[in-house]
Amino acid sequence: MVAWTTRSFALSCYFADPRALTRFYQELTGMQLGYDSDEFVALTDGSGCDLGFQQVDRYRAPRRPGQDVPQQLHLDLRVEELDAAEKLALELGAVRPDHQRGGDRWRVLLDPAGHTFCLVVG
Template identity: 45%
Template sequence: MALATLDVVVLDCPDPHALAEFYAGVLGGTIEDQGEWVDLNVPGGQQLAFQAAPGFVPPQWPRADLNSQQFHLDLKVDDLDTAEKGVLALGAKPLDTDDRTRTFRVYADPAGHPFCLCAG
């Protein structure tokens, strides 16, 4: 028996609205802006939230010591090349995209959180 259910994934960041706009561009959905807290209601019922974090320091990828990646999002896409062009146009930065034979590529969102585009 589960003790809890997953409610929402929350990303700390310096500008919650800007990061919600980025992920809305990637995933679609509607934004509910509450100032220092912003919800993104993604099609299909999932939700991401973004919380203002003064002094935010983005994770470093890949790194095993201070400011290392603590988690990342895997985003399933139909076409890696098309999705890559889209996320780069929205402000993502490539982190590990050189090996084009793999079924995934690693990027950072505008606040520095790592995420992967994964071939679906």
């Protein structure tokens, strides 16, 4: 049997400079810059699982809740205080879509490039 661990996740972005989306997630999560180039930037928190951002030509943001352009990735970010985390994310440029099903357990948001992510309690 082969043992697998997740090394990283990479988000595609339309920004000419992937650092713009990196800054959003860096401020939201507190992760530190791990790698930086013109086409790819990565954040790390020392856990061994990094979060990367890559420049992609002709990027199309996912459309929620429909599937005209389906989501390419969905991140769940664990938070201690849901309302405070949502407020911070919105201040940093996230958008809260009308379609919400999590109640007090999670909130669905869209990052500045249109990727779906959830803030999850606990």
